Amino acid sequence: MPMEKQKRDSFTEWCRSGEPFIWVNAAAVSLSAIAVVGLLILLAVRGFGHFWPADVMQATYTAPGESARVLIGERVQKESVPIEQLRSAGFDLDTDKGFLDRELIKLGNRDVTGADFSWILSDFLSDINYPEDIMVLERREWGNFYGYLRGVKEDGRTVTGAEQNPDVLREEFASRLDRALELHEKIEKIEKKDIGAINYRMEKLRLRERGLELDEGLSAEERSAKQTDIDAERAALDAEYRVYQDELAGLYQAINRDSIVAEEMSGRQVELRLAKIVRAFEPNAMDVLDKIWFYLAKFVEFLTDEPREANTEGGIFPAIFGTVIMVIIMSIIVTPFGVVAAVYLREYARQGLMNRIIRIAVNNLAGVPSIVYGVFGLGFFIYFLGSEIDQVFFPEALPAPTFGTPGLLWASLTLALLTLPVVIVATEEGLSRIPKALREGSLALGATKAETLWRVVLPMTSPAMMTGLILAVARAAGEVAPLMLVGVVKLAPTLPVNGNFPYFHLDQKFMHLGFHIYDVGFQSPNVEAARPLVYATALLLVVIIALLNLSAVALRNHLREKYKSLEL
Numbered sequence: 001m002p003m004e005k006q007k008r009d010s011f012t013e014w015c016r017s018g019e020p021f022i023w024v025n026a027a028a029v030s031l032s033a034i035a036v037v038g039l040l041i042l043l044a045v046r047g048f049g050h051f052w053p054a055d056v057m058q059a060t061y062t063a064p065g066e067s068a069r070v071l072i073g074e075r076v077q078k079e080s081v082p083i084e085q086l087r088s089a090g091f092d093l094d095t096d097k098g099f100l101d102r103e104l105i106k107l108g109n110r111d112v113t114g115a116d117f118s119w120i121l122s123d124f125l126s127d128i129n130y131p132e133d134i135m136v137l138e139r140r141e142w143g144n145f146y147g148y149l150r151g152v153k154e155d156g157r158t159v160t161g162a163e164q165n166p167d168v169l170r171e172e173f174a175s176r177l178d179r180a181l182e183l184h185e186k187i188e189k190i191e192k193k194d195i196g197a198i199n200y201r202m203e204k205l206r207l208r209e210r211g212l213e214l215d216e217g218l219s220a221e222e223r224s225a226k227q228t229d230i231d232a233e234r235a236a237l238d239a240e241y242r243v244y245q246d247e248l249a250g251l252y253q254a255i256n257r258d259s260i261v262a263e264e265m266s267g268r269q270v271e272l273r274l275a276k277i278v279r280a281f282e283p284n285a286m287d288v289l290d291k292i293w294f295y296l297a298k299f300v301e302f303l304t305d306e307p308r309e310a311n312t313e314g315g316i317f318p319a320i321f322g323t324v325i326m327v328i329i330m331s332i333i334v335t336p337f338g339v340v341a342a343v344y345l346r347e348y349a350r351q352g353l354m355n356r357i358i359r360i361a362v363n364n365l366a367g368v369p370s371i372v373y374g375v376f377g378l379g380f381f382i383y384f385l386g387s388e389i390d391q392v393f394f395p396e397a398l399p400a401p402t403f404g405t406p407g408l409l410w411a412s413l414t415l416a417l418l419t420l421p422v423v424i425v426a427t428e429e430g431l432s433r434i435p436k437a438l439r440e441g442s443l444a445l446g447a448t449k450a451e452t453l454w455r456v457v458l459p460m461t462s463p464a465m466m467t468g469l470i471l472a473v474a475r476a477a478g479e480v481a482p483l484m485l486v487g488v489v490k491l492a493p494t495l496p497v498n499g500n501f502p503y504f505h506l507d508q509k510f511m512h513l514g515f516h517i518y519d520v521g522f523q524s525p526n527v528e529a530a531r532p533l534v535y536a537t538a539l540l541l542v543v544i545i546a547l548l549n550l551s552a553v554a555l556r557n558h559l560r561e562k563y564k565s566l567e568l
Contacts, residue, residue, distance in 0.1 A: 040539065040542070042535075043535045043536075043538050043539035043542070044539055046531075046532060046535040047532055047533070047534075047535030047536030047537070047538070047539050048299070048536055048539070049532070050532030050533070050535075050536060051295050051298035051299050051302065052291065052295050053136075053281060053283040053286060053291050053294050053295070054074045054075070054283060055074075055130050055283055055284050056072060056073065056074055056130065056134045056136060056146055056283055056284055057071070057072070057073060057074070057075055057105075057128060057129075057130060058070065058071070058072050058127075058128075058129055058130070058131055058134065058265075059071050059125045059126065059127055059128040059129070060125070060126045060127040061120055061124055061125055061126075062124050062126070063091075063120070063121065063124055064091050064092045064093055064121075064124070065091075065092050069265075069266070070265050070266070070267070071105060071107065071120070071125075071265060072107070072134060072146045072147065072264070072265040073105040073106050073107040073108060073118075073146055073265075074105065074106040074146075075103055075104075075105060076103075076104040076105065076106050076117070076528070077103065077104040078101060078102070078103045078104075078122070079101070079102060080099040080100070080101055080102075081099060081100055081101075081102050082098065082099055083095065083097060083098055083099060083100055086100060086102075086121070091121070100121055100122070100123055101121070101122040101123065102119050102120065102121050102122060103119070103120055103122050103125075104117055104118075104119055104528065105117065105118050105119075105120055106144070106528075106529075107146065107265070108136075108143055108144035108145055108146045109142075109143075109144075109145055109146060109147070109264050109265070110142045110143045111141075111142040112264055112266075112268070112270065116143050116144075116526055116528065116529055117528040117529070130284045131284060132282060132284045132285040133148060133149075133166065133282065133284075133285070134146065134147070134148065134282065134283075134284055135147060135148060135149050135262070135280060135281075135282055136280070136281055136282070136283060137262070137272065137277050137279075137280050138277070138278040138279040138280075138313070139272075139276050139277055139278060140276050140277075140278055140308060140309075141276060141309070143309060143312075143313070143526070143529065145262065145264070145272065146264070146265065147262045147263050147264040147265065148262065148263045149169060149170065149173060149260060149261075149262060150162045150260075150261045150262060150263050150269055151169070151260065151261035152169065152172045152173050152176060152258070152259075152260050152261075153258065153259045153260065153261065153271070154176075154257055154258055155257055156259075158261075159172065160172045160173075161261075162261075173260060173280070174280075176258045176274055177274055177277060177280055179258070180255055180258060180274040180275055180277070181278075183251055183254055183255040183275075184255060184275065186251055187248065187251050187252065187255065190244050190247060190248055190251070191248070192494075193499070194244055195241065195244050195248075196494070196500075197499065197500060198237050198240060198241050198244070200500045201233075201237055202234065202237055205230055205233055205234050205237070207394075207396045207397055208226075208230055208396075209227070209230050210396035210397075211395075211396040212226055212227060212230075214395055214396060255274075255275040256273060256275055258273075258274045259271050259272060259273050259274060260272050260274065281294065301314070301315050302314075302315045302316065302536065303315060303316070303317060303320070303540075304317050305317060306318055307319075307491065307516075309526075309529075310524060310525060310526065311490070311491065311516065311519060311520050311524065311530070311533075312520065312524055312526050312529045312530045312533060313529075316511075316513070316516060316533075316537055316540070318491075318492055318495060318510075318511040319511040319512055319513045319515075319516040319537070320513065320540070320544065321495055321496075321497075321510075321511075322408075322488070322492070322495075322496070322510035322511045322512050322513075323477060323512050323513045323514070323541070323544060324544065324548075325408070325496060325497070325510070326408060326411055326412050326415070326476075326510065326512065327473055327476055327477050327548060329408070329409075329412035329506075330412045330413075330415045330416045330419070330472070330473075330476050331469060331472065331473060333412060333413060333416040334415075334416035334419050334420055334423055334469075334472055335423060335465065335469055337416070337420060337423075338420050338422075338423025338424045338427060338465075338468060338472075339423070339427050339458075339465055341362075341420070341424050342423070342424045342425075342427035342428045342431060343427070343431070343453065343458075345358065345359065345424070345428060346428050346431040346432065347431065347449075347453060347457075359428075362421045362424050362425065363421065363425065365420070365421045366421040366422060366425070369481075370418055370479050370481050370482050371481040371482060371485075373414055373415075373417055373418045373482045374414060374481055374482025374483070374484065374485040374486055375485065376414070376417070377410055377411075377413065377414030377417070377482060377485065377486040378406070378485045378486055381410040381413055381414065381486065382404060382405065382406060382410050382486065383404070385403075386401065386402075386403040386404035386405065386410065387401070387404040389402070389403045389404070390402050390403055390404045402507050403507050405507070406485065406486050406487040406488075406509060407486075407487050407506060407507045407508055407509055407510075408487055408496050408505070408506050408507070408508055408509070408510050409506035409507065410486045410487055411482075411483050411486045411487030411488065411510070414482050414483075414486045415476040415479060415482065415483075416476075418475070418476065418479065418482065419471075419472035419475055419476050422468055422471045422472050422475065423465070423468035423469060423471075423472055424468075425468070426464050426465065426467045426468025426471065427461060427464055427465050427468055429464055430460075430461040430462075430463065430464020430465065430467075431457065431461050431464075433464070434456075434457050434460050434461060438456055438457075438460075439452055439456070439457065442455070442456050459559075459562075462556075462559045463556045463557075463559050463560040466552050466553075466555055466556035466559065467556060469552055470549050470552045470553060470556070473545070473548050473549060473552060474545055474549055477514075477541070477544065477545045477548065478514055478541065478545065479514065480512070480514040480515050480517075480518055483512055483514070483515055484515065487509055487510060488509070488510060488511065488512045488515045489509045489510070489511065490511075490515075490519050490523075491511065492508070492509055492510050492511045494508070495510075496508045496510050513537055513540065513541040513544070514541060516537055517534055517537050517538055517541065520533050520534050520537065521534040
């Protein structure tokens with residue numbers, strides 16, 4: 001009994017010491033860290049593994065009750081399925097097994113078969129092999145093509161056929177594909193940059209002409225002179241446009257010259273235009289070094305190119321750019337407003353009931369659902385403020401809205417409003433930590449209250465301001481719901497920053513990584529093809545938020561070290 005009592009006393013004393021809570025907290029932190037690392041690993045494997053050139057299988061598949069057929073494609077996923085589930089799906093299976101394995105095969109050739117992916121039962125696969133001459137074509141439309149190269153044509157005439165040496169056939173195809181890619185780059189430059197700039201200037205001329213019609217203060221002579229200038233500029237632009245149109249016609253004729261003959265898995269031969277092909281490779285013939293270079297090229301394309309194929313192929317650079325530029329604008333807007341509000345509440349406002357009510361309201365605003373801010377931004381910023389701006393500054397563009405429509409500025413303002421309470425609270429906490437003696441010492445030396453605030457208090461509070469900004473960036477960069485109402489779109493034709501005056505277009509719609517994840521993951525017509533890009537984009541969004549936060553943390557630490565001596 002004395003021994004048991006001693007153990008109970010020891011256990012009670014151990015609990016009172018608080019050590020169990022330390023271990024519980026340590027375990028919770030460890031589990032959280034493991035969960036976060038596990039999530040990042042999952043996103044990296046499922047997302048970035050998509051860019052690795054997988055080997056392409058050729059096999060014979062004999063489904064129950066069907067005739068044998070040849071399959072060519074990539075093995076994507078494998079899982080076990082209860083036999084009863086397969087029987088209920090229509091499979092006539094005569095087996096005693098409780099489960100059967102089925103595989104998801106990426107067949108490509110959507111323009112031929114009607115579907116990119118197909119589930120097959122592994123037990124009915126036979127003659128599995130990986131021929132080195134199987135070719136994969138990445139296309140601008142209809143996804144990948146899997147098959148064999150059988151010939152090269154020029155203007156419908158066969159230049160090199162299957163009877164030729166395979167190496168000669170590949171070299172001829174490769175050289176003509178390089179030519180087609182160069183021509184496509186020229187076409188894209190003319191259409192997006194050169195003709196795009198002409199169209200932009202033509203629209204500005206139209207608005208100037210409309211402005212002349214609305215300006216009742218002009219005399220007939222002034223109106224005629226300005227109209228003459230507009231007509232002259234329009235004629236010059238028309239002439240420049242015709243030159244580009246003639247050049248485009250020649251380029252389109254040249255790029256549509258070449259085509260190839262390819263054999264798909266059913267044995268049927270199809271003709272494919274080289275103008276529609278982005279990349280061609282033979283994954284089964286590639287060694288590890290070749291695959292590494294291919295992987296890097298695909299990854300760089302993912303980061304720097306525009307999306308295609310309903311956002312399931314290509315890159316996501318416009319979404320990266322839109323996310324970063326929106327966060328930067330939001331930070332520029334929210335920081336001064338948040339700091340000024342916090343300074344007024346802490347340093348100038350009378351500390352009483354009204355001040356406490358305002359603080360409670362600010363704290364409660366931090367808990368308002370983000371979609372409510374989106375509705376407010378749509379109603380106030382766009383329908384009210386934007387419409388008034390259009391009436392005053394852009395009457396010639398009406399009824400087409402300029403700022404009275406969702407855009408980059410209104411999205412940034414909405415998120416600034418959403419994150420404003422975070423910055424206010426963090427800055428107020430920083431102001432409260434500044435010793436009163438520093439303020440009194442500055443005032444005793446003859447400085448005014450404003451000078452004390454500007455030269456002593458605010459510099460020492462800057463680390464707290466940066467903390468608020470870090471929290472604001474972390475929340476704003478991942479928000480999606482309000483952006484769907486105030487500016488984000490599925491696909492933006494141009495970036496908000498381009499070569500057209502005024503170069504930075506705050507009224508323009510933009511793409512965002514968070515919305516891109518939602519759109520690709522839940523709105524894509526090709527779910528299986530989009531799934532890896534959801535993982536990759538999600539990881540990229542986490543990385544971008546981390547980089548933005550780390551930049552702010554580095555600046556905060558620098559400021560903390562700079563003003564540490566004042567705190568002492």
